[in-house]
Amino acid sequence: QKEVEQNSGPLSVPEGAIASLNCTYSDRGSQSFFWYRQYSGKSPELIMFIYSNGDKEDGRFTAQLNKASQYVSLLIRDSQPSDSATYLCAVRRGAGGTSYGKLTFGQGTILTVHP
């Protein structure tokens, strides 16, 4: 089992719709959760992070975390063609232990928003 799993997609949504991206993780010691966006040929850029169960909203983006289910999601409202990219989920263990620093990434989900 991979440490962080994402559906590779591609996920295709029409412009203006809500895009829902999902991620599951295996390490129950994970405490911090991140969503990165990566355009083709570019490096990943941080969109959002979430530490606590529940929802966190930032503009058109909402991150949702359910630690009991080991599940993280990213919702993109009013999707735009410029949102077309690969979305990477990443997790980090909590304090304590040598694994504290690194982020472990999923393989990413390709999102295509069509006009």
Next chain:
Amino acid sequence: DTGVSQNPRHKITKRGQNVTFRCDPISEHNRLYWYRQTLGQGPEFLTYFQNEAQLEKSRLLSDRFSAERPKGSFSTLEIQRTEQGDSAMYLCASSLSPGGCTFGSGTRLTVV
């Protein structure tokens, strides 16, 4: 300071040669990470520094890979006796706190 800087952007090398990449993190960031990414995959963790101390190295990483961060500033990643399987994008990232990290543009390595 405009972000994480990596050099070179591209490197083509013959199999068996040694290569070295450089990363200059955001100046106030004390944490520095090296990742490797191949097409269709997420970044794979290689190693991590806090200041000059190398705190973790991937158990999957060959002994041909070594990284340094003298004086807690820039970092270098060296690959000895390169193999075709080493062809990938090598990404450096830095962060100040245990939050998300900022990535550089990467060094694309092609081993022929």
